[in-house]
Each structure stands twice: as structure tokens, then as C-alpha cells.
Amino acid sequence: MPPKRRTSAGPRAPAQSTLAFHGTINKVTKPTTGPRSAKSHLKVDDILNASTKPEASDISEIEPDAPTIIQQTVAEIPAPVKPAAQLNAEREARKVSEARIKKYWAAKEKGRLAPRVHQEELGLHEKVLREWDMCAAYGPAIGNSRLKRWNRANRLNLHPPIEVLAVLLMEQDDNNAGAQRAYVDELMNSRFGDEA
Amino acid sequence: MADGSGDFRQCSPFQTDFSTNERSQSAYTPLHTFDLPRGADKHYQQQYADMYFLRLAQLKPAVEEQAEEAWGSMKIGSDTPQHVDRVLDVRQGIPSWVVGTVFVDMPLKPNVLDDISKDHWISAPPTRERYTTDGKLDMMIEDESGRLKIIGDGLDTLGLVTGCVIAILGHENIDGVFNVIDTKYADLPRQPERWEKDEASLALSGGKVKQKRPRADRVAIISGLEISGDSGNDLALVMLTEYLIGESSHPSRPDGSKKISRLIVAGGSLAHSSPIPSREEVVAKKGHKKYGYDSAAYDASPTARLDTFLSDILPTLPVTLLPGVTDPASVAIPQQPLHAALFPQSRALANSPALKNDPHLGFDSVSNPWEGDIDGWRFLGTGGQTVTDVQKYLDVDSTLDIMDAMLRWRCIAPTAPDTLWCYPFQEDDPLLVKECPHVYFAGNMPKFDFRTETGPLEQTVTLISVPKYSETGIIVFLDMETLEVTHIELGVGNPKP
Numbered sequence: 001m002p003p004k005r006r007t008s009a010g011p012r013a014p015a016q017s018t019l020a021f022h023g024t025i026n027k028v029t030k031p032t033t034g035p036r037s038a039k040s041h042l043k044v045d046d047i048l049n050a051s052t053k054p055e056a057s058d059i060s061e062i063e064p065d066a067p068t069i070i071q072q073t074v075a076e077i078p079a080p081v082k083p084a085a086q087l088n089a090e091r092e093a094r095k096v097s098e099a100r101i102k103k104y105w106a107a108k109e110k111g112r113l114a115p116r117v118h119q120e121e122l123g124l125h126e127k128v129l130r131e132w133d134m135c136a137a138y139g140p141a142i143g144n145s146r147l148k149r150w151n152r153a154n155r156l157n158l159h160p161p162i163e164v165l166a167v168l169l170m171e172q173d174d175n176n177a178g179a180q181r182a183y184v185d186e187l188m189n190s191r192f193g194d195e196a
Numbered sequence: 197m198a199d200g201s202g203d204f205r206q207c208s209p210f211q212t213d214f215s216t217n218e219r220s221q222s223a224y225t226p227l228h229t230f231d232l233p234r235g236a237d238k239h240y241q242q243q244y245a246d247m248y249f250l251r252l253a254q255l256k257p258a259v260e261e262q263a264e265e266a267w268g269s270m271k272i273g274s275d276t277p278q279h280v281d282r283v284l285d286v287r288q289g290i291p292s293w294v295v296g297t298v299f300v301d302m303p304l305k306p307n308v309l310d311d312i313s314k315d316h317w318i319s320a321p322p323t324r325e326r327y328t329t330d331g332k333l334d335m336m337i338e339d340e341s342g343r344l345k346i347i348g349d350g351l352d353t354l355g356l357v358t359g360c361v362i363a364i365l366g367h368e369n370i371d372g373v374f375n376v377i378d379t380k381y382a383d384l385p386r387q388p389e390r391w392e393k394d395e396a397s398l399a400l401s402g403g404k405v406k407q408k409r410p411r412a413d414r415v416a417i418i419s420g421l422e423i424s425g426d427s428g429n430d431l432a433l434v435m436l437t438e439y440l441i442g443e444s445s446h447p448s449r450p451d452g453s454k455k456i457s458r459l460i461v462a463g464g465s466l467a468h469s470s471p472i473p474s475r476e477e478v479v480a481k482k483g484h485k486k487y488g489y490d491s492a493a494y495d496a497s498p499t500a501r502l503d504t505f506l507s508d509i510l511p512t513l514p515v516t517l518l519p520g521v522t523d524p525a526s527v528a529i530p531q532q533p534l535h536a537a538l539f540p541q542s543r544a545l546a547n548s549p550a551l552k553n554d555p556h557l558g559f560d561s562v563s564n565p566w567e568g569d570i571d572g573w574r575f576l577g578t579g580g581q582t583v584t585d586v587q588k589y590l591d592v593d594s595t596l597d598i599m600d601a602m603l604r605w606r607c608i609a610p611t612a613p614d615t616l617w618c619y620p621f622q623e624d625d626p627l628l629v630k631e632c633p634h635v636y637f638a639g640n641m642p643k644f645d646f647r648t649e650t651g652p653l654e655q656t657v658t659l660i661s662v663p664k665y666s667e668t669g670i671i672v673f674l675d676m677e678t679l680e681v682t683h684i685e686l687g688v689g690n691p692k693p
Contacts, residue, residue: 136340139249143242144622152623156253 086151089165096166101128104163125167125179132164133182141182142189147172149182219512220413222457222676225393226516226560226568229626230530232619242622244613248359250625252297252339255361255606258382259295263363266380267293277365282341286368293365296337296344300358300589302327305615327588327615337364337374344368348376355601357589359610382606384651387632391572412571412676413455416440419462419520419580419639420664423505425497432669433505435686439671440509457571457676459513462639462662463520463564463579466498499524499538507541510559518564520579520640528617529582529609530626531564565608567633571676576633580640582609583661585616595661596647599636603629603649603657635674637662644670646681 105128109115119127133141138153138160147168153160171179232238260279267277277291286292304327335351336343346364356362356379366376391409398404423433440459506515519525519534526532536543545558562568565578586598589611602608606629612618621627632655641661649657658679662672669687674680 139253139340140243140245143246148623156250157257158253 083155085154089151089154089162090169093162093165093169096163101125101163101167104128104161125171128164128167129171129179130183132161133184142185144182145180146182147180219455220410220457222412222415222514223394223409223571224458224514224516224560224568226562226566228563229567230563230565232530232532238619239622240620242620244618244620246622247613247618247620247625248297248338249340250621251359251607251628252295252361254625254628255382256295258385258606259361259363259380262383263293263295263365263380267365267378272377283337283339283344284342286344286374288368288370288372291365291367293363294337294344295361295363296339298356298358298360298362299336299338299343299614300356301334301336302589303333304328325588326591328591337362344374345372346374346376351376354379355590355592355597357586357610358614359612360601360605360607362605381604383604384632384649384653384655384657385606385629386653387634387651387655387657388574390634393569393574394572409572413457414673414675415458415460415570416456417460417462417577417637417639417660417662417672417674418665418670419641419662420464420666421461421502421505422467422522422664422666423465423498423502424467425495425501430501431688432666432686433501435688436665436671437505437508439684439686440513442512456513456673458516459509460516460575460577460637461518462577462637463518464522464640464664465502465517465520466523467666468522503539503541506539506559507545510542510545515559516566516568517559517561518566518577518579518639520564521581523579525564528619529564529612530619531579533561533563536561565627573634573676573679574631575635575637576608576629577635577637578608578639580638582612582616583638583641585609585611588615594645595638595641596645596659599638599659599661600647600649603632603636603659604651606630632657634658634679635660637672640664644668644672644683646672648679 102124105124108131116127119130122130129146132138132146132150138158139149141149144152147165150160150165150168168179264279270276272291275291277293280286280292280294283294283296286294334345335347335356336345338344346366348366360381363380364374364376365378365380366374368374395406398407418436421433421436440456506517509515517534519531523531523534524538525534536546539546539559539561542559546560547558565576565582567574567576569575582602583595583598586602587595590598592598602610607627608629609616609618609627612627613620618627632651634656635658637660639662641663644661644663646658646660649659651657658674658681660672660674660681663670665671669685670683671686673682673684675682
């Protein structure tokens, strides 16, 4: 006969716990966030606004600031090498001084019969950039960032003015992301009617 | 068993020598001209105006050159026609010439308002085969400044479609309509020499440039397999497999399939694989909601049959597969390559995505349209929807004329994005022909035809229209040394005496 197994004293305790299909131990689904609070509404709107800005984040080719998860994965992919023509143009543009931009703008103003209206409160840079948006010869300004449009026009040998690139690079150095999006673009794509 | 004793271990090896057929290697370099960026880099926020701008900006210099050469020194009456920069700068009565994009306004073209009319009436008007209406069309020339209506005696017979960039010579009349005397298009671009790309890369890497190339064999092109998974329809496919593997030719007649070095499938491999449900169907289906995939609607047998067909021929014959209109690739051109997940057996014989720029020895699933180098010659091919879309505008039956015109306009899909769905290109338009190909083929055409065209700079292009294999049973062969086109027809029937 096999040796008698020792059993614990008292009624045999159950070897298994009772199965339960409820309770926190058996929760299969992932924890969900609670009902949307007012704070998270803002976050969603931010994301929406960010996504409507076409390629506005592309212009910071130098380095991405405050990397979120998405930007981190983008930064891991090596940045595309800029073609030689673009690098040459940027080098030329960095040599352009503020005085030369003023002269360029003065020449444009002299070509007109009447002064421009509704532009009194704009700075010189913004005026130059809006004029750049309106030149149809370099392609549509909507749906493209100003820098990309300049580079595209340069690539197609349309001889875009170097002063515009100088202004764009100056704005980029000042971390002014709003200058990269064409003003017409903002007007056409504004979600909330009259206040652009 | 050979000596009849029945003892397997005592058999002598086979005495007879079986002749083996061999294929020569096909030198293959696919160009990824039409591959779109993946994931977050593919944007749809831009509009199609960018595409038209790119087309005009890139083709304008070439067209201006042709027009200057032809009209620069000619005299109309007493004056020379002057070149006008913008379309709206033409002046009444002064002969001038200008470059712009053509826009043809046809009343029967698909209109987004038809969709809206479905809400008010019972059903939309049926889709048309041809948009032509016996001369009731309005032609306009357009550029970034505006549109100019054009009329002319020879305009209808010229065969112009929306999207081709031309120069027009004439003058504006009292009504503000431009009266056209003559037109000029860009004509064929520069053609690379045979092996030019390979030699250039060899020169860069320091290898010997002038290499002795082995004699190249033939390339087979088929299209329109229309595999639907029905086992009853399999005979044509089995015959094709047998022919390509070499089983149907007797070893004593060593011609035929032994000499094929590559197979190109030009679209239409699967029949009805991605039907877009119309609005009525979507509304009717809204009743039952199924989680996961709908097993009643999904049928894996067509793709499984295509996969089996490819894996039968792949071990010996490299295959280039283009998607077509009925294949499960994107609807908008350029259609992206059919995904490797559809081909579980064939993808073992394909290059992994990481090595997609290395020479390919097996299965290559490519985009539609497609450009590549095979044995040194530059190939350009489409699945056929670009050609059939242009055919809807014109009353022309010969698809070769259309293909020739598209090359001379330097745009292989002029009607995109007007009536042909297209990705909104913003930086560069790959649908423009920058280098003239040696061979231009289009699949799923109504009938088989081929022709050789020549250009002003002594370019020669072989145009091939490949019919559907499921309808005609024709396989087209292209000899890679002489670029000569032959074909055979596989079918069931009484052999000719």
C-alpha cells in the first residue's frame, strides 16, 4: 500500500479558490479614461488645429523643439538631405541684409500707381511675405508652406526673389511658425467664420 | 526498380540524361518613380491646382522652344506673331502665340452635381462610355492668370484632351474668343541610350563601364488574367502556367518558353476584387452591423489562386506585377504595389522591403504606372486606365494613337485629375515623361497592336497595346536585343491544318 499521505487537520481546505467572472482581478478590458473633462476638450482642439496647419511643422528642419512622441519618431528617421541648389540659395539668402529687403520693397511700391491699403499695421516682413503669396507665377499658395513654395519655384527655375527667402529664414530663426503659413491659407481654411 | 529485382536499394541511378532548359538572367532595375511616400508623409491637404501648376511650369520651356522654332520667323500678313507670356495678355486682332493647358468642357463628363441630383431624382444618369457629343464641346486654354476660349477649324480633329500643354497660334476676335490657326506640343523628350543607367552607376562606383553583356532573351507581357477563383474557369490559367514553365514545348523543339527571361503582368489580375459600393448599397447594408470582417462578403480564393499561379512560375521565371483597375490596390493613380500580404507563397521569392533597390531576381510587385530598366532598355507601362480615360474624350479607336499622343504631350495621364482619380502631387509630378522610354506598353486594351514611333531627335519608341488574356489568350513577346514584337495565342480549339 502506498504510504499514507498526511493531511492537514480539520476539514480539507479547498485547493482552488472559487472562480469568479467579475471583480478587479478578472478584469480583461483595458482601463479606459473617465468621461471627458473640460481640460481634455482643449487638448483635442489643439490636435485638430495642429493637423489643419499643412506642413507647418516641416519647416523646423534644424531641430524639432519639445518633442512629443510623434515628433520623436519623426526625428529618429534621418532628416532628408537638402539638394545642393537649396543649400546654395539659403546661403545666398543669409547674406541679404535688412537694408536690401527695404530697397526691394521700395522698388515694388514705386511700381504701383496707388499706395497699398489695409496694410498699415503690418511690418515689412509680413508685407513682403503677403506679396509673395499673391504672385501666381510661383504656384498656388494654399496648401503649401511659404518656404516649400519658394524651394519648389527655385527648383523649377522660376527665379523667385532671393529677398523673400531671406525674410523667411529670418522669421524661421526667430521661431515664428506663423510666418510659414500663407495668410490666404489661413483665411480660406478658418473654421470659425469671420474671425480668422 | 530499374533492374527489375524489386529491391529499392539496389537500383542504379537513372541512365537517361534529361536535358535541362535554362533561362538567361534578365538585368532588371526598377525605378521607383511612382512610389508614393508612406504613412505621415503622404498628404491630402493640398489641392489639385498644384498639379496643374507643376505640369505647366515643367512643360512650358519645352513647348516654347518648339513653338519658337516653328513660328519665330513666320509672317502672318505683314507682322510676326508675338509671344505672349500669360494667356489673358492676348490682344484683339494682333497675331500672337501663347502656351497653356487645355481644358475641354464636355457636357457628358462626370459631374459632381450628378451625385447631388441622386437626392432629388430616382437615380443618377448612367456612366458614359464616351463623353463626345458630336462637336458640342468647348475648348479653353488655361494658365495661372485665367482661361481663354478657343475655336478653330482643325481643333476637333486634333484630338486634344484636358490637361495637355500646348502652344497655340492665332488672334483674338471681336467676341473675345481666340481663333486658332496652329498648335504645337512638346514632342518626345530625350531618350537615354541602352544601358545608360547601369553604365552611369558603374562609372560612379568605379567599375569597368563597357561590360560585355550576354545576349538577352525575350520578355513576355500579359494582362487581364481576370482570376475570379471559380475552379471552372481554370483551363486558360493552367495552359498559361504550362507554357511559361516550359512543359508544353517538347525538348526536341527547344524554342518557345525556354527563351523567356521575364514575365510582366500588366494589370487586371483579379476580377471584381474591389467593388466600390454605390450609395444605395451602403444605405441598404446599414441594417446589420458585423464586428470584425464580414465572412459572407470576403472570399480569399481569387488571391489564393493568383498566388498559386505566381508561385508555380516564380522559381524559374521572374515576374513583375502591375496592379490594374480591378485589382485591390488604391483607386487613385499612381496605384501603389499590391501588398505582399496577398501573396503568402510568392513573397518568399521576393526581395524584402529593405532591399528594394537591389537587383531583383524573383517577384516584384510594382506600382501602376511603372517605369524601369530591363536589359538596359527603358520601359514605361500602365495597367490601361490612363489610356481608356483619354479614349473617352476622343472618337479614336486606335489606342496606339492615344499612347503616341500621350508621349508627345509628355504626360502619361493628361486627364488626371480631371476625370481620372489621382494623388494630389505637390512637389514633383511623376506623370510627366522626362526621359523617353524605349518601350511603352499598356495592358487591358481591347485588341493587340504594336507600332514603332520616331521622334525629332531620333528617338524610337515601341508602343504595345496588350489585350486581355482572359478574352483573347494572347501573350506578347518582346525580343530584348532587337525590340521586335511577336505574340502567340493560347486557346482550346481545333488545330489549324
